[in-house]
Amino acid sequence: MSNRGCRDSFERQVVVNPHPDVTINGDSTKLLCRNASLQLNASGAQTWSWTPAQGLSCITCADPLASPLQSNTYLVVGWNSFNCPDSARVVLDVKQPISVRATGDTICSNESTRLLASGAASYVWSPTTGLSSAVVANPVVSLGQTLRYQVVGFDGFNCFSDTAYTTVFVNPTPNVNLGPDLLIPAGTEYQLIPTVQNGPVVVWRWLPSFDLSCFDCPAPRLFVRNERMVIVRATNIYGCLSTDTLSVKPFCDAGQVFMANAFTPNGDGVNDVFYPQSNGKVEVKYFRVFNRWGELLYERTNFYTNDIKFGWDGRARGIIASPDVYVYTVLVVCADKTEFTYKGNVSLLK
Known part of the structure; x- marks a missing residue:
């Protein structure tokens, strides 16, 4: 319409061409082993352009062979006969060799x-x-x-x-063996001597350490007082550890202490002294010797058996007593506190 109110019209036909529907076969993400190939197939158009070109056998075909060495996303643009475009994408997830x-x-x-x-x-x-x-x-x-x-x-x-x-x-792990369990007279000093295989053992540990002559030596002496367990831990040159245990059960009985029935204090060095003897070490509370009339000739207290310096050398008031039969009494206390009294006769011979 003009500014004077005049009208006019014009008609023209407009043709709208369709876009193609471009698709790539299968999933949008595809797995591919490195050094392997995968056929891609695009459809829905007449001419093609793939990017990037790396790893593709062609970039203007519908079905290039893809052999990428790394993961990549490919874009394909397709045109139909009207030169209208459409596009699609596919991701190739390329799996790499592993190193175990x-x-x-x-x-x-x-x-x-x-x-x-x-x-x-x-x-x-x-x-x-x-x-x-x-x-x-x-x-x-x-x-x-x-x-x-x-x-x-x-x-x-x-x-x-x-x-x-x-x-x-x-x-190799060492094999340490303390042997069979012990039933042993109380007061005994017992040498612990383990047998060892797969040695040499370089570290010893004995537990518990009380009443042992040492806790880190190969063969300690055990003073047997009470019932107990002995544990040994042996470590060899490779740092390998072996353990063994030993059950120790002491016993006391009247036969543990014994007294001679005769002695000869003549200075020849043989059987010159009369004293309490025992299997094991037993505490002596007292040791007394009397003559036949009950007179006390000799007494010692608070010592241990098998100690000759506490024995009677046959002297009475500094003089060797005459040959005769004498009476003795001994009171001993075992390691388990059991007391035994011994009474008897001893002959002093020349």
Whole structure:
């Protein structure tokens, strides 16, 4: 319409051409093993352009062969006969080769440790000797001797596998033996002498340490007082440890202490002294000698049996007594506090 109110009109036909519907076959993300190929198939158009060109057998065809070495996203643009475009994308997730690693350990025989594999999704170990499982990354292993293992790892996509090796080194554990349990007279000094296999032992520990001559030596002496357990821990040059225990049960009876029935104090060094003797070391509360008329000739108190310096040398008032039969009494106390009294006769001979 003009400014004077005049009207006019014009008609023209407009043709709208359709866009193509471009698609790529299958999923929008595809898995591909490195060094493998995958056929891509685009449809819905007549002419094509793929980008990027890297890894494609062609960029202007509908179905290029894709062989990328790394993951990539490909764009395809397609034009129909009217030169109208459409596009689609596909992601190629390229799986790379794996590198499997394995670690072993050094252990003592019949101890346990763990193997460890890494770098894969699943594993198979061989041989299966000593393993808690052959299909986990970290099986527990217990062995008596050194063994080399192979582990094959798989990536989980059926693309790649890899193999690694590791060794479990097994050092010998010592075998220490204290022998059979002891039933032994109270007051005895007993030498503990363990037998050892797979030595040498470089560290000794004896527990508990009371009544032992040493706690870190190979063969301590034990003074037997009361019922107890003795524990020994032996460590060899490989750091492997062995333990054994010994039950010690002391006993006291009247036959433990004995007295001679005659002695000859003539200075020849043989049987010159009369004194309490015993199996083991027993405390003597008193030791007394009388003549036939009941007169006290000799007395000693608070010492231990088998100590000749507390014995009677046959002297009375500094003079060797005359040959005769004399009477003695002895009171002893065992390590378990049991008391025994001994009375008897002894002949003094020339």
